[in-house]
Amino acid sequence: MKSSGVLLASTDHLQMSCRGGTGRNYSLICAPIMGKSVDQMLIEIGKAKAGGADLVEVRLDYLNSFNPRQDLKILIKRSPLPTLFTYRPKWEGGQYEGDETQRLDALRLAMELGADYIDVELQVAHEFLSSISGRKPENFKVIVSSHNYQNTPSVEDISILVARIQATGADIVKIATTALDITDVARVFQITFHSQMTHEMKFQVPIIGLVMSERGLISRLLCPKFGGYLTFGTIEAGIVSAPGQPTLKDLLGIYNFRQLGPDTKVFGIIGNPVGHSKSPILYNKAFKAVGFNGIYVPLLIDDIGKFFDVYSSADFAGFSCTIPHKEDALKRCDEVDPVAKAIGAVNCIIRRPSDGKLIGYNTDYIGAITAIEDGLRGSHTTNNSSGSPLAGKLFVVVGAGGAGKALAYGAKEKGARVVIANRTLDRAKEIAELIGGQAISIAELENFHPENGMILANTTSIGMQPKVDLTPIPKRALSSYSLVFDAVYTPKMTRLLREAEESGAIIVSGLEMFIGQAYEQYERFTNLPAPKELFREIMAKY
Template sequence: MICAPVMAETAEQMLGQMRKAKELGADLVEIRIDYLKSFSPQQHLEVLIKQSPLPTIITYRPTWEGGQYDGDESRRQATLHQAMELGADYIDIELKVADEFFSSIQERSPKRPKVIVSSHNYENTPSAEEIGNIAARIQATGADIVKIATTALDITDSARILQLIAHSQVPTIGLAMGERGLISRILCAKFGGFLTFGALESGIHSAPGQPTLRDLLDLYNFRQIEPDTKVHGVIGNPIGHSKSPHLYNTAFKKAAFNGIYLPLLVDNVANFLNTYSSPDFTGYSYTIPHKMAGLECCDEVDPIAKAIGAISCMIKKPSDGKLIGYNVDYLGAIAAIEEGLGGSSSASNGSVSPLAGRLFVVIGAGGAAKALAYGGKEKGARVVVANRTYEKAKDLARKIGGESMPLTELNDFHPEDGMILANATSVGMKPNTDATPISKEALSRYSLVFDAIYTPKWTRLLREAKETGAKVVFGTEMFLNQAFVQFEKFTGLPAPKDLIRETLARNT
């Protein structure tokens, strides 16, 4: 189920939020009465419970467990007793006081609401053994539902929470808070979690890292997630800007493919892959800064990816679980640049590439830059690599038989007019949209400028290039071309290209 937390200062505002939660598709609401100003149990509780259009969880969270209530504990528990009498569907009580709470309701009606006993850790995620001990302590109180919320300091922390859910013999709510814990909030549907929380609006949530109701339903297709759903995602850091989940989840749904695609904020690729090693974790896209680390974790590497020295796509073979690395970035980028030059890929029709013989300047030396440099060289371009760390530029240029220079010299680089420029760094990416890797004056020497960044679509680099008269090629074109290839590798199905293109246009 999806539960929408309701947090407002007045009962009227809360009732409005409950109606919105129902409209958006929530299954139940968590009424956070600790957020109410001038709260009067006699005056407000019955209104909130009786007039709710959805089943209710009543939570009166104290400050010592991360909530807003900072008053008398016996008064707080008396309010929860009153909520039970008024017909709340669920009551949330903290593990710290659960024994005391249960002993006070033993003589009450057998028709009492279900009691959720909760434990919140805002510091970290304990070991699997400690989490198991907490769950056992919660069950021993007589809880109807176990709730354990921890803080994910690494994406692998979520695995311990998902493991708890998968092996629990009683209804369990398990989640890891924070951006690195998002995977737990969505995949709980796959592993049998009792519910997840979805915020009514972006930025207004009851705990860090909580997705919106709309994202759960429309972006992550939460209702379609099943125990055998295949898990895919984009591995990067940062990752919040990525539009890949929009594209692939929309396309998976259209193709009736039983898969989900997640943004994966990964700090260490090897740790992530070792932790999420089950056969259902089947395919990944790779973005900054993990394209080279991904290659090192492969069991087999496609020859093109090996030559580039970085992967952009990884597939787990169903037969033996081996990880196969590919680089499809260069296909998307070079095709987009060739189209911008008014030609087509020589690979497809045997004609000479419009890149042949042109001076092709690549900014950067990471995975995307390697793909561009390799692709340009393969098409017959004279490649020059410019990078902030000159040693990395020299190393890449040596591998592909090109030239190199420090990025500081790029503004004065002018051996000829009509050059082609490709930015393969994150300079100019949202939120640092005022940044650019090269001066506007220097752009007048280029006939075409490509930027691998696609958030925003119009980077400062591309805006200024257009103003100098150069043709511009958007990062979205590279992104689309490689997305078509990856979709087919993930699913074995033809890519719904028009749908993917429309979805990207809607989300950039």
């Protein structure tokens, strides 16, 4: 389906989701259980219960050996949570390669022994459901599923698929597609949302709609907002039954899954990569603490223009913006704050409720420059005296992206003499000409020491997880600097900061910039004063 069609569909349904509804969360959390033995599965089920899951999906295809009647009796009787049994064949992405009759017999037996749900694939659903006609227990539900590991079809094609699944007699429809781009998720949101609309009887049964891969993560996190019957939360990070599943701990502890509903506003961090960001932890914990009905999610975005074209409703209310989209984001905004325009990059975008226009701001320079000034003053509190400790200092900015521009601008405004060091010298020259500074290549940094007591600010991703052994400048070159700042905050102590401290420089972590720039963003997102002490308490734990 072409982008314009997605735009129309997603805008319509995302706007409708703010109308009506009770605001209550009816979506369930299901923990996949993939133990190799029944004993191991029972241990995992106990962990799922302790972790807050509502039900468990017992993946029979993961068992090394399986005695259907004996093992199913034990699993059903001893599970403290409702059970969903799945016996996924290889041809639908599972582990089972045996006889089909035996596989379906095991699922029928699970039903007879008291399972709450079973999951059967669309390809065999008609046959299976015919075989149990008239024998289904009253509260037992059959999920009929379809998995697409290649892409996410058009809304029309998904609708046809859902109708096919519904026609089998399914109690619950499950569709799992694959996101090649984050905009693919909007099409599945449209389907799950319409399944909840009482005046739209197109779909008569609940729908589980999930989009696999990291680009599809928001389908799992925003499930309660857009009417999905359930989402999956894993017991441990990395041990997943499908690509992109979050953990139970993150769903409940970071994303406040139980508090989400149709009226929840969506905020997020736009970037690539974005998985390392601590922004979801900070904002979601703050939202919960003050009772603000919002969720803040990671948004792995390849094309920012395409993203804004599709997610154009008021539900998607505000965004932080990080590498590499800060400059492109400015071009996509309808209006840009004068400071952000002067910098040439935005890191905060607000959708104005009155007309839906995107307004761009830059809070990077405030957070970073304040943190550096506080470091020079030896305090984490702003000094009210006139004049900046940066005045007259030689301020070397590493990197010519959006954050580099912001720091160069901020340092110049404070009276510093600015040098831009970048891999591509022409990019450094562009910023240097804009602010009246000097441009050099990163390679020149090693021997660049015209004076002592300089300030160094790294705004690149060099040294960020997982490449923590990298640094933008050799240790021997750090002795000329009185203060070194690193915008990277994962890890908090980068190689650059460690070597700078060993060389006698004051060091300022990117965490200080992160917290500082977040104050203004939070206030723009919520129209509430930033809980500054709470921010520091939250980040001290992570």
